[in-house]
Amino acid sequence: MFKIEVRDVHFWYGNSEVLHRIDLSMAPKTVTALIGPSGCGKSTLLRVLNRMNELIPGSRLSGEVFIDGRSIYTPDVDVYELRKRVGMVFQKPNPFPKSIYENVAFGLRIKGINHRSFIDEKVERTLRQVFLWEEVKDKLHKPALALSGGQQQRLCIARALAVEPSILLMDEPASSLDPISTAKLEELIYELKQTYTIVLVTHNMQQASRTSDRTAFLYKGNLIEYADTATFFTNPSSQSTQDYITGRFRTEG
Amino acid sequence: MNRVFLRLFKAIDAAGDWYDRQRGDGFALYGLVFTLFVVAIVLGLFTYVSIAGFPRLGTRFFTGFASRIPEQAGILPAFLGTLWVMALVFLISFPLGVAAGIHLERYVSQRRLARLLEVNITNLAGIPSIVYGLLGLQFFVRGLALGESILAASLTLSMMVLPLVIVATREALRMVPGSVTEAAYALGATKWQTIWYHALPLAFPGIISGVLLAVTRAIGEAAPLLVIGAVAFVPFVPASVFDYFTVLPVQIFFWATKPQSSFLINASAAILVLLALTLLLNLLAVRIRERWHKRIES
Ligand SMILES: Nc1ncnc2c1ncn2[C@@H]1O[C@H](COP(=O)(O)OP(=O)(O)OP(=O)(O)O)[C@@H](O)[C@H]1O
Ligand SMILES: [Mg+2]
Numbered sequence: 103m104f105k106i107e108v109r110d111v112h113f114w115y116g117n118s119e120v121l122h123r124i125d126l127s128m129a130p131k132t133v134t135a136l137i138g139p140s141g142c143g144k145s146t147l148l149r150v151l152n153r154m155n156e157l158i159p160g161s162r163l164s165g166e167v168f169i170d171g172r173s174i175y176t177p178d179v180d181v182y183e184l185r186k187r188v189g190m191v192f193q194k195p196n197p198f199p200k201s202i203y204e205n206v207a208f209g210l211r212i213k214g215i216n217h218r219s220f221i222d223e224k225v226e227r228t229l230r231q232v233f234l235w236e237e238v239k240d241k242l243h244k245p246a247l248a249l250s251g252g253q254q255q256r257l258c259i260a261r262a263l264a265v266e267p268s269i270l271l272m273d274e275p276a277s278s279l280d281p282i283s284t285a286k287l288e289e290l291i292y293e294l295k296q297t298y299t300i301v302l303v304t305h306n307m308q309q310a311s312r313t314s315d316r317t318a319f320l321y322k323g324n325l326i327e328y329a330d331t332a333t334f335f336t337n338p339s340s341q342s343t344q345d346y347i348t349g350r351f352r353t354e355g
Numbered sequence: 356m357n358r359v360f361l362r363l364f365k366a367i368d369a370a371g372d373w374y375d376r377q378r379g380d381g382f383a384l385y386g387l388v389f390t391l392f393v394v395a396i397v398l399g400l401f402t403y404v405s406i407a408g409f410p411r412l413g414t415r416f417f418t419g420f421a422s423r424i425p426e427q428a429g430i431l432p433a434f435l436g437t438l439w440v441m442a443l444v445f446l447i448s449f450p451l452g453v454a455a456g457i458h459l460e461r462y463v464s465q466r467r468l469a470r471l472l473e474v475n476i477t478n479l480a481g482i483p484s485i486v487y488g489l490l491g492l493q494f495f496v497r498g499l500a501l502g503e504s505i506l507a508a509s510l511t512l513s514m515m516v517l518p519l520v521i522v523a524t525r526e527a528l529r530m531v532p533g534s535v536t537e538a539a540y541a542l543g544a545t546k547w548q549t550i551w552y553h554a555l556p557l558a559f560p561g562i563i564s565g566v567l568l569a570v571t572r573a574i575g576e577a578a579p580l581l582v583i584g585a586v587a588f589v590p591f592v593p594a595s596v597f598d599y600f601t602v603l604p605v606q607i608f609f610w611a612t613k614p615q616s617s618f619l620i621n622a623s624a625a626i627l628v629l630l631a632l633t634l635l636l637n638l639l640a641v642r643i644r645e646r647w648h649k650r651i652e653s
Contacts, residue, residue, distance in 0.1 A: 154541055186543030196534040198553060208552065212544045258538075265542055 103171060105130040105269065105299040106151060111165035113146055113323075115158065120146050122323045124165070128316070130268075133291060133300040135314035135331065137307065139346070142320045144303045145193075148271050151301065152188040153181050169269065186213070189262035193274040195254035197246035197261070202229075202238050205246045205257055209265035228264045232256040232290055252283025256290065263294075270298045274305060288313050307347055311335050319343045401630075408623030416624055421588045421606075425617040430625050432589035433606035436505065437574050437632065439593060440602055443509030444573040448520050449566050451513070456524025456562075461550060480518035487515040488582030496583050503584035506596040511579055516569035523565020527558035560644040567640040571633050577604035603629045 104127040113121035120143045128134045136144045149155040150167060153174065167174050174184050186209075197205050206225045215221065225242070229235040234256045238249070246257055255275055262270060272291075276284040291300060291313050304310050310317050310331065317334040319327045319342075327334065327343040338344045367388060374384040419429020459476075463469045491511025501507040531554045539549040555562075577585075585605040593600055603625055610622040 152541065154537070157537070157540060182543045182545050184543075185541060190541040192534070192538070192541075194534070196538045198535060198538065199557065208539070208544075209542050211552065212542065212548045261538075262542065 103130075104128060104168075105132075105170065106301070107166075107168040108147075108150070109166045109168070111147075111150060111163065111167065113143075113150060113155070113164075114162045115146075116160045120323050121150070124325050126318060126325060126328060128299060128301065130299050131295060131297070132315040133295050133302055133313055135310035135317040136301065136303045136320060137305070137310050137317060137346075138320035138326075140305075143323045144320055145273050147320065148190075148273055148301060148303055151269070151271055152185050152190055154185070154190065156181070186265050187267050188269045188271060189265060189267035190271045191255070191258050191262055191273065191275050193277050195251055195258050195278065197249070197254050197257050199245070199247055201243045202246045202249070202257060203242040205261050206264045209261060213265070224264055228260040229257075231263055231293075232260045233286065234260060250283075252279045252286065255279060255283070255287065259290065259294075268298060270294060270300045272300065273303045275302070276309065277305065284309075307335070319346060321346075404623045404626050404630075407620055408625070408627045411620050411624035412627065416621075420590055421601075425615060425621055428610075428618075428621055430603065430606060430628065432592060433601045433603045433625070434628065435593055436589070436600040436602040437629070439505045439596070439600070440509050440512060441570055441574050441632075441636075443505065443596065444513050444516065445566065445570050447509060447513040448516050448569055448573075452517050452520025452566070452569070453524050453562060455517070456521045456528065457550060457555075459521065460525045460528045461546065461554075476518050476521055480522065483578075484515055484576050485578045485582060487511055488579030490514065491579060491583045502597065503586070503599060504597045505593060505600045507583055508580050508585065508600060508602070509596070511583055512573040512576060515576070515579065516573050519569040519572065520562075520566050523568070524558070524562050527561025527565070528554055530561065531557045560647050563643050563647075564640050567636050571636050574602070574632065575604055575629065577602075577608045580605050581608070603632075 106126075106128040108124050108126040111121055111124040112119060124147060126134075126147075136147060138144055146155065150163060151169075155161050155163070163175065169184070169188065173179070198208065200208075203225055206228055207221050210221050210224060226235060226239075229238065234253060237253060238257075246254065249257060255278075259270075259275075276287050279287060288309065291302065294300060302310075302314060314331045316329065317331045318325060319334075319338075319340075321342060327338055327340045329338070334343070335347060338347065367385065370388075371382075371384050415427065416429050417434065418431055419427060420431060422428040459469065459472055463472065488511065491507060491514070495501050495507040495510045496503060499507075501510070535553050535557065536549055539553050544552070580602060585601050586599055589599055589601045591598075607622045607625045607629070610618040610625065
């Protein structure tokens with residue numbers, strides 16, 4: 103069974119339709135890369151998966167999205183519970199202006215967990231998971247905003263993991279990181295794949311081919327191609343995919 | 356008179372031009388002149404009041420009650436009345452104003468309704484305080500039968516300063532970065548959790564400044580309290596919120612309108628006390644803000 107199924111999804115901001123008839127399924131514990139030129143709807147599609155788009159006034163969706171076989175857009179779905187199962191990491195690292203510890207603990211606090219030693223343990227575990235523990239264990243109660251960009255991004259991943267999601271959505275998580283932090287992040291994604299289903303938006307073709315199992319190419323709100331990453335990059339079936347991955351692509355208009 | 360002003364402006368203009376040629380920034384001079392002008396007025400007033408009132412600031416003044424003899428009159432009931440009002444206005448306007456501010460800023464989803472409420476609240480802030488006095492008299496004193504009490508006065512003043520608290524709360528909430536709210540939502544936090552754990556702590560310094568400003572404004576008011584029946588002579592120390600009351604501005608008003616000039620000394624001394632209280636509240640606001648920033652950063 104698929105972990106995520108997007109069926110016939112259209113999406114509008116006001117009157118402009120930015121996603122047209124998207125059909126896409128993702129198997130559990132895989133990494134799916136979403137690529138495409140700027141403004142093609144990658145972030146929008148990602149945010150459709152955890153209903154973050156609802157926060158934008160005037161937005162509208164048709165079609166269905168299933169997670170673990172259950173539709174997430176039916177009225178009886180608790181959107182807060184949904185977002186706890188579908189974690190998200192943003193393009194720009196956005197830790198809370200609180201301590202490192204509190205950043206990770208927040209996910210537990212909103213679940214009503216206040217048991218001190220339990221939280222301590224969970225904070226350590228998730229920080230280890232993102233290979234940040236050794237770097238921050240002596241300054242857990244120092245401000246998170248004092249960390250480097252790469253550390254902040256890993257902290258944001260830890261913060262998302264602490265809520266115990268089964269899906270992780272990442273929107274260009276490496277775009278503001280230097281090459282070393284990016285390499286660490288990719289390594290981390292590889293590790294996380296053992297446990298989580300990951301959807302990764304990226305502008306970086308190499309990153310897509312290095313980290314993902316399947317790759318989807320979006321263009322102007324249409325899903326042009328969706329295939330096995332190896333096939334996608336070596337033998338794409340559509341001409342525009344071919345053009346895009348070889349850099350011959352032109353965005354007209 | 357007009358001529359004099361015209362000349363003055365021309366002179367300043369010429370000075371500005373000269374300054375322009377020297378330094379290239381005439382506007383700075385205008386700014387400086389008018390700032391000094393305002394500062395001079397304030398300092399002048401303060402000096403005058405200080406010189407007049409300072410000698411009166413003795414133990415008797417602080418522990419005495421109203422009296423026909425200026426030298427024996429004191430501000431004890433008025434001072435305590437002001438402290439009562441200060442505390443009550445804080446306790447009433449803080450929760451009400453912050454709750455209303457949060458609601459308007461984060462929960463009203465209809466744009467038009469929000470606009471309408473916003474315009475109304477802004478207008479409320481501009482209504483003359485005496486009108487609140489009339490509202491207080493009709494609604495609190497008579498309607499709710501609270502009588503001419505400290506409670507009625509505090510409720511009236513709270514209504515008056517509520518718009519300040521609401522506006523301060525909304526502005527402080529608006530300053531909270533959208534990325535923080537978004538991050539909290541993405542983790543599955545509810546709207547209330549997002550507000551409680553993130554927006555409010557970040558907005559707190561702004562909110563507390565607004566509340567203390569509101570309290571400062573409230574303890575400086577005499578007009579609405581005269582309307583609802585503050586009295587000149589309170590021969591006892593107020594012990595409950597249902598007691599008759601007087602407050603410093605009202606006391607100052609009564610003293611200042613007396614024919615004997617030595618009561619003016621009393622009025623000046625009371626003004627100094629009121630100013631000191633105001634200053635204290637402002638310092639408190641600064642302290643709280645500093646503390647809070649430290650707390651958030653660690
Ligand atoms: N809040 C919004 N309101 C209105 N239109 C929006 C909003 N957010 C995005 N759009 C529009 O929707 C389209 C898709 O945007 P989206 O952010 O999903 O693109 P993207 O593929 O993530 O681009 P990028 O690579 O630059 O991040 C764009 O045309 C954009 O202008
Ligand atoms: Mg994007």
